[in-house]
Amino acid sequence: MLADKIAGLATANAILGALVHKACTGEGQYVRVPMFETMVAFTMTEHLGGHGFQPPIGDAGYARLLKGGRKPSPTKDGYIAVLPYTEQLWKAFFHRLGRGEFIEQFNISSRIERNKNIQAIYAKLRNITAQYTTKEMMDVCREMDIPVAEMYSIHTIQPHPHVQSTGLFQTMTHPPKATPPDSPVLQDACFDL
Numbered sequence: 715m716l717a718d719k720i721a722g723l724a725t726a727n728a729i730l731g732a733l734v735h736k737a738c739t740g741e742g743q744y745v746r747v748p749m750f751e752t753m754v755a756f757t758m759t760e761h762l763g764g765h766g767f768q769p770p771i772g773d774a775g776y777a778r779l780l781k782g783g784r785k786p787s788p789t790k791d792g793y794i795a796v797l798p799y800t801e802q803l804w805k806a807f808f809h810r811l812g813r814g815e816f817i818e819q820f821n822i823s824s825r826i827e828r829n830k831n832i833q834a835i836y837a838k839l840r841n842i843t844a845q846y847t848t849k850e851m852m853d854v855c856r857e858m859d860i861p862v863a864e865m866y867s868i869h870t871i872q873p874h875p876h877v878q879s880t881g882l883f884q885t886m887t888h889p890p891k892a893t894p895p896d897s898p899v900l901q902d903a904c905f906d907l
Contacts, residue, residue, distance in 0.1 A: 717749055717752075717753050718749075720753065720756055721747060721749040721752045724747050724752045725745070728746075728747050731743070732745050758774075760776040760779065761775050761780075763775055763776065781832075784797070786865050787836075787839060787840045787844075789843050789844065789846055790844070790845070790846060791847050792848045792864065793848075793864075793865035794848055794851050794855075794863065794864055795863045795865060796839065796855055796861070796862045797861045797862070798839070798858075801822055801828070803859075804817070804828070804835070805817055805822055805823075807855075807858065807860060808822070810858060813842060820834065820835050822835075
């Protein structure tokens, strides 16, 4: 499903580009969006890594993602996405939650050493967040200006206050049968390019 949606978005963007080209030059465009190449390009944006150079200067793959660093962190009642990205944010996070010993243990002050230990650091973060409710962790992270978001499931997203306020999900009456192709509604929706 993700590949279908991403290819659809890429197609819409390609069509918009073709329309702009036609508006500017009067020339039409042929639009071709192959799903396989679209998905490879979409995925490899983060994963090309050292293979973005010739000859390669390192491995392909975004290590923080592939080795289990960044992923949802459990809480007592759900999950959050939390990203104390900088040295200052990691230090604030560990100090605030009473785990200052991790600052020295994982050499948080050195970006290079911190990145070498990132999987272990995130494992400690997940152990810490599991001891608190989602609201408690959200409050702590917001207090320290650490990027954080509550994770919602397919069962809890519809009643979310923001989703409700935007009217994203609406109740509609489905017609008993499909609109015939010669319907004025469909004809009015078509236009010449």
